[in-house]
Amino acid sequence: MRWLLVCAALLAAPASAQTLRIGLGADPNVLDPARSGSFVERVVFTALCDRLLDVAPDLSFRPELATAWAWEDGGRTLRLTLRTDGRFHDGTALDAEAVKINLDRYRSAPESVRRAELRPVTAVEVVDARTLLIRLSQPHAPLLSVLSDRAGMILSPTALARLGARIGEEPVCSGPFRLTRRVAQDRIEMERVPEHWNAANIHVQRIIMRPMPDSTVRLLNLRSGQLDLIERVAPADVAGARRDARIAIAESTAIAYQGIYFNTESGALRDPRLREAFELSMDRAVINRVALEGLFVPSNQPEAPGAPYHFAALAAPARNVARARALLREAGQPNPAFTLLVPNSPVEAQVAEVMQSMAAEAGFQMRIETLESAAMVARAEAGRYDVSFGIWSGRADPDGNIALWIASDGFLNRMFYRNAAVDAAFTAARQTTDMAARRGFYQAAAEQWMADRPMLILYHYRWFWGLRARMTGFEPSPDGLIRFSGLRLPPG
Template sequence: MMRALAAALVAASLALPAGAQTLRIGIGADPNMLDPARSGAFVDRVVFTALCDRLVDVAPDLSFRPELATAWAWEDGGRTLRLTLREDGRFHDGTRLDAEAVRVNLERYRTAPESVRKAELRPVSAVEAPDARTVLIRLSEPYAPLLSVLSDRSGMIMSPTALARLGARISEEPVCSGPFRLTRRVPQERIEMERVPEHWNAANIHVQRVVMLPIPDSNVRLLNLRAGQLDLIERVAPSDVEEARRERRIAITDSTAIAYQTIYINVASGGLRDPRVREALERSIDRNVVNQVAMQGMFVPNNQPEPPGTAYHFADLPSPPRDVEAAKRLLRAAGAPSPEFTLLTPNSPVESQVAEIIQSMAAEAGFRVRIVTMEAAAIVARSNAGQYDAAFGIWSGRADPDGNIALWVASDGFLNRMGYRNPAVDAAFLAGRQSTDPAVRRAQYHAAAAGWLADRPMLILYHYRWFWGMRAGLSGFEPAPDGLIRFSGLRF
């Protein structure tokens, strides 16, 4: 009853004229920073997909496809990436999208004080614009993940005119070149956008307005979809999928995600320093049970950053089966038969349930796990300060294997909050980055996986499945492993 009342109140406060030209989308949170240079949240990327074209897009099969760049080629032994830009790109303020605009943006991402993109563009030594349609990205060393980097926020190109006017305040008025321009934002309430008729892909953009409504509660999002107050929602909860699929007024579509859930571990201090204790923790856990109980079997149990069946998932490095007696033997060998640790957990119903399942399983092996529920930002702050034992983390996933794991477990990875160092793993990552040969890269990322999976600085638990709900009559939606909404072809 209370849940239905909450949905009715949200619907009443956010109701908009439906009309065939307005697409109303329920998103999981309010974006933090609408500036690609400073953005760090997944939901920001959902909004950016409407506002900001990227140099390269990612297809549902995780291959790269043209967006602002119509072609690309490696030169100079992999030390230069040549991009050819489309001729019909324009920013929302009328500024021409040319090679100089791309150069200005890439230089900002790799050098500006406010930019958090510096690490992913570290190998870039120079960006050149020899003519209006050609961009040359010079590298200090071969760096195969660069295409993937340019398919995300580092490849989102903003108007240099707006950047010169607003500088670090560009998030207040983001001016990009995407299919929609921002017209109004009410924090915590709505983001309103309108179609750009001059956009290079305007012929395939069929709605006139997009309104994104941040609704953190997945149940409330779904109830508003059922009530006709929303047309499309992201992240339908696994517990609601089967019932929602039986309703005629809505449709559910899904895709196995490149996003994964992990528990990362402080290996520098605390009760999980000893690798035998970390192995015992993993041997006490059954990922399949976690999936069945907490996610109704809807997600994909996995111990690796790449989903099963993809090129960089290694079937010969599987999750170890649950073995409580083996876990107890490992703890005795480590001289810690009853280790204690604190698990920092987001205040989310799913993660809280997963934490309780792990707590119960680990207790059978002798672990005493204390669950501490916190806001996600507080967990990151505690972890970055090294003031934790273990913590939940989620990674939204990238189309290149390096972007899915090296940033966590490489010695210089910007998400390496664990204090993990393994020179052999670092060397394998380096070799993998420096080759564009898929066979060479696969061998190197396999070597890296063999090392860090044995050391266990993190325990990946499962890959998500993205579930989207839409009202009947909405067609052209293309489910994607990265969880983003592409607007090309969407129509009522």
């Protein structure tokens, strides 16, 4: 109740009809695309930073800063043609040289976690102000998907020269909104950029984003009129929200998935037999039914059932508590104790409690530690954890849905997992655009990493957004991001 009263008080001030007030599921950690590693930061960047390419609801690529692209030299060169009307928020021209500066930074800066994504890039060459060539050491099919995310977000070279690695304190991009104020744990404020190339389709003057990890608080503030749009409506609240005439629910099947990952180097479950026992203690269908109102999609793979890169032959094992107990005895740890790091979200907390109950039946002593999302990620990156929750928002290319976690050099490989055969399969899959061949390579990788279990995937999401009634122009997308083009607040 204290949370409800505090948030209601914070939001009590009236907002202009031209101000879009958004409730976020977490507070962003860092607003620098080079260093970013959380989903909520991608939501903020969609307003702030244009990308070279965007992803349509059907997961095809569509123009944003690049108006055209073409593969050359047998897939070893990507030619990009840039729009003529792009401009950074500080007035700096957005040209091919600016794109080169950003891509070179993502490839080489010590602070950049984009280096692994761009490792195949050997050079970025400026042809003229509107054309550049990205040279590759070998064909790399996932590159378009990479350029549709943070590695394709282009910041002002003037601001980069001034701030360097501190650019996240004052990000200067070229998106439809510019940052005007940020108060950590409280708000992010932006204003519309009248000079933006798509300004005619941007219909709100200001955005205020408020981090509210508690989904109940977000929904309460939407219902009371203190927010206009919220992300991630909790499954338990969807049915009631649909009956509320004051709001509307938009939804989309997600490419996002929820997983847990293990510290395979020094965590309490570093013995693979313990990880296998833990999976055998789980029932994904029960987790979905009890904690998620049956609205999500139980899955043990990075691609949802029915997707082209989902492998039916690698189905999740049935729950087998007796076998789990036998594995624990075999490992000499009949009652292993460990801590699961969980974000401070009621949905994930409930999932964790269901898992805790299931694991206990097999002999595990599982402790739940709840942390703010950024703190949870920091703990995991430092290796100070046993097991941690990890949401992945999903990518249009299959490589971006698993290799970033599992490959030895993956920037999300917080498990310290290394397997040369898996790395080789990922490398081979990236070098061809033939779907059947790629599918074979990703299946070979999956057979190995799913047996090693550095991580377990639990379910795929359905995205549920809450909107004020009569808001128009909202485009639900499988990637869970909020696009602002065409979005209009209700009149009055």
